[in-house]
Amino acid sequence: MAVDATRFSLTLSRRTRRRKLVNLLMQVLATIAALAAVAVLAVVIISVAQRGASALSWDFFTKTAATFGQSGGGVADALVGSLVLVALATAMAVPVGILIALYVSEFASPRIADAAKLVLDVLNGLPSIIIGIFVFALLVIGSGQAAWKGSFALAIIMLPLVARATQEVLALVPSTLREGAMALGASRWRTVLGVVLPTSLGGILTGTVLAVARAAGETAPLLFTTSIAANAVTWDPRQPVLSIPIDIFALAESPDPADHARAWALGFVLISFVLVISLTARLLLARYRSKLER
Amino acid sequence: MSARVSAVPSTTAPSLSSRRRLGDRLGDGALHGLTAAAAAAAAALLIAIAWKIFDVAHPAISKYGFGFLTHQGWDVARNKFAALDFIWGTAVTSFAALLIATPVSIAIGLYLSELAPRGARTVIASLVELLAAIPSVVLGLWGILVLGPFVGQDLEPWLHRHLGFIPLFSGTPENAGILVAILVLTIMVVPIISSICRELFVGVPTELEEGALALGATRWEMVRGVILPYTRSGVAAAVILGFGRAIGEAIAVTQVMGAGHGIHWSLFATGDTLASRIAEQYAGAAGLQVASLVYLAAILLVISLLVNLAARLIERRFTYQRTGGS
Numbered sequence: 001m002a003v004d005a006t007r008f009s010l011t012l013s014r015r016t017r018r019r020k021l022v023n024l025l026m027q028v029l030a031t032i033a034a035l036a037a038v039a040v041l042a043v044v045i046i047s048v049a050q051r052g053a054s055a056l057s058w059d060f061f062t063k064t065a066a067t068f069g070q071s072g073g074g075v076a077d078a079l080v081g082s083l084v085l086v087a088l089a090t091a092m093a094v095p096v097g098i099l100i101a102l103y104v105s106e107f108a109s110p111r112i113a114d115a116a117k118l119v120l121d122v123l124n125g126l127p128s129i130i131i132g133i134f135v136f137a138l139l140v141i142g143s144g145q146a147a148w149k150g151s152f153a154l155a156i157i158m159l160p161l162v163a164r165a166t167q168e169v170l171a172l173v174p175s176t177l178r179e180g181a182m183a184l185g186a187s188r189w190r191t192v193l194g195v196v197l198p199t200s201l202g203g204i205l206t207g208t209v210l211a212v213a214r215a216a217g218e219t220a221p222l223l224f225t226t227s228i229a230a231n232a233v234t235w236d237p238r239q240p241v242l243s244i245p246i247d248i249f250a251l252a253e254s255p256d257p258a259d260h261a262r263a264w265a266l267g268f269v270l271i272s273f274v275l276v277i278s279l280t281a282r283l284l285l286a287r288y289r290s291k292l293e294r
Numbered sequence: 295m296s297a298r299v300s301a302v303p304s305t306t307a308p309s310l311s312s313r314r315r316l317g318d319r320l321g322d323g324a325l326h327g328l329t330a331a332a333a334a335a336a337a338a339l340l341i342a343i344a345w346k347i348f349d350v351a352h353p354a355i356s357k358y359g360f361g362f363l364t365h366q367g368w369d370v371a372r373n374k375f376a377a378l379d380f381i382w383g384t385a386v387t388s389f390a391a392l393l394i395a396t397p398v399s400i401a402i403g404l405y406l407s408e409l410a411p412r413g414a415r416t417v418i419a420s421l422v423e424l425l426a427a428i429p430s431v432v433l434g435l436w437g438i439l440v441l442g443p444f445v446g447q448d449l450e451p452w453l454h455r456h457l458g459f460i461p462l463f464s465g466t467p468e469n470a471g472i473l474v475a476i477l478v479l480t481i482m483v484v485p486i487i488s489s490i491c492r493e494l495f496v497g498v499p500t501e502l503e504e505g506a507l508a509l510g511a512t513r514w515e516m517v518r519g520v521i522l523p524y525t526r527s528g529v530a531a532a533v534i535l536g537f538g539r540a541i542g543e544a545i546a547v548t549q550v551m552g553a554g555h556g557i558h559w560s561l562f563a564t565g566d567t568l569a570s571r572i573a574e575q576y577a578g579a580a581g582l583q584v585a586s587l588v589y590l591a592a593i594l595l596v597i598s599l600l601v602n603l604a605a606r607l608i609e610r611r612f613t614y615q616r617t618g619g620s
Contacts (some may be wrong), residue, residue, distance in 0.1 A: 017430060044433065098338075099333075102329045126598060130347070131574055133572065134346055137588065159339075187585070190318070214427075219431040220545055249431050267432045277426075279420070
């Protein structure tokens with residue numbers, strides 16, 4: 001067979017060179033995209049930290065806003081408000097979320113479990129402002145704002161997060177554990193409460209913490225339910241309370257640079273809380289999952 | 295259940311075990327019932343949300359009907375309301391944000407699944423996901439005080455100088471407006487789409503990838519010929535989920551979009567989306583204005599329900615095909 005020697009030339013053909021070039025270009029573009037995303041995160045965090053950290057002081061955390069025309073003052077009312085709102089929302093959402101997850105993973109038939117997961121996903125996909133409007137329509141019209149109504153709205157946001165996270169952890173519990181308990185003569189409910197739940201406690205906790213981080217930063221559900229409050233610290237959930245996100249939202253709209261400084265400081269507090277919490281929870285969850293899967 | 299075989303019938307054992315079985319049956323039933331009730335409550339909650347919103351919006355719905363969707367103008371003083379301005383604003387900002395975010399997110403997904411050094415992979419992936427954890431009100435604060443001035447004083451004049459002949463980049467640059475909202479929304483949806491993409495790309499069978507490489511394909515050709523076609527519908531679902539997030543974002547958009555009216559071609563103009571208009575008028579709305587605001591929420595609800603269901607259906611069909619129905 002006669003072989004055309006030129007076909008075995010060691011220099012790359014034009015076509016190959018072009019293919020390699022395109023390949024390189026695409027790799028560079030993909031790398032740039034990923035770096036850009038990380039850069040945006042860094043820019044946001046740094047600009048919030050730069051502008052916010054300097055305004056932090058003891059007074060900032062312990063006093064309420066100064067009366068009009070005076071300087072100084074703090075955000076104690078918003079901090080306490082957020083604490084009350086999120087604590088109450090957690091108390092409402094977590095038990096129900098765990099129960100739903102137990103139903104999906106331990107009791108429901110595959111079809112019904114699928115439907116329940118769909119409901120949770122759709123609930124999770126609803127814009128948070130819709131939840132705010134719903135609670136406004138259900139509870140606020142006619143009777144006014146209150147902290148517990150805001151908490152109820154936040155709980156609706158947290159519910160699918162807690163339920164889905166719990167359900168995913170429950171699905172990881174080895175079936176040998178369930179079967180072992182059953183083989184020892186334990187009934188279904190004793191198995192669930194005595195074996196399955198304790199085994200997945202770590203995962204449920206981290207899922208809850210992630211939901212708390214999400215709820216702490218939500219503004220839209222609180223706008224209609226607990227946004228107009230007296231300038232004082234209150235722990236009473238029957239009163240409307242101020243909260244960190246609402247305070248940032250209001251201060252950002254203000255033309256006064258002093259208000260912007262307070263908004264940045266609050267933003268710094270909020271972002272630190274949320275990022276530290278979700279980072280730790282993510283790490284713990286990853287560790288926990290790998291332990292359970294082993 | 296059939297394990298209780300005893301040769302010698304005793305008098306105490308049956309009564310004891312039957313009492314225990316009764317307790318267990320009650321316990322099983324109670325826990326089953328309780329958990330089922332919680333699941334039913336979640337479903338009921340979804341229905342209640344839809345019902346209540348349409349209920350409160352009813353005065354506006356019966357007054358304006360579907361004409362609400364096709365008319366412009368929002369005049370509180372004259373008590374005249376319509377939604378077209380905000381539907382337009384929502385559509386423009388969400389589509390433009392997705393136009394930027396989709397290729398970027400796919401690129402990030404590819405980088406994280408194919409290119410990133412092994413050790414850095416999870417770190418970079420969690421940093422990108424952390425972007426989604428930034429509260430929207432903080433992103434909006436940054437958007438209005440840092441990004442806005444940059445866009446209004448540097449980016450928009452530059453675009454205007456070089457691309458001003460395109461209607462999109464005509465008009466006077468401003469610190470708040472549609473373009474800032476588009477950029478903020480892009481930042482919000484990129485982590486959502488890219489983390490789903492990464493999972494999809496990682497799930498592509500290695501045999502297929504190695505087969506393409508063995509045939510002499512470059513990495514990019516392997517991506518284009520194997521990874522992208524294989525994950526196409528999953529990526530589509532991810533983009534739709536991102537769209538659902540973009541149309542529903544109220545707070546950050548309210549902060550950066552400048553509460554404008556009308557339908558403009560210029561991206562420099564101020565505007566409003568369905569969600570941001572609702573968020574703006576939280577204080578002091580009354581009567582028909584409330585009903586109209588809730589009518590806006592009803593439109594948003596319907597769109598986001600459709601979007602979510604569509605995404606989940608595509609996702610489900612995707613996993614069904616890939617796992618052979620198991």
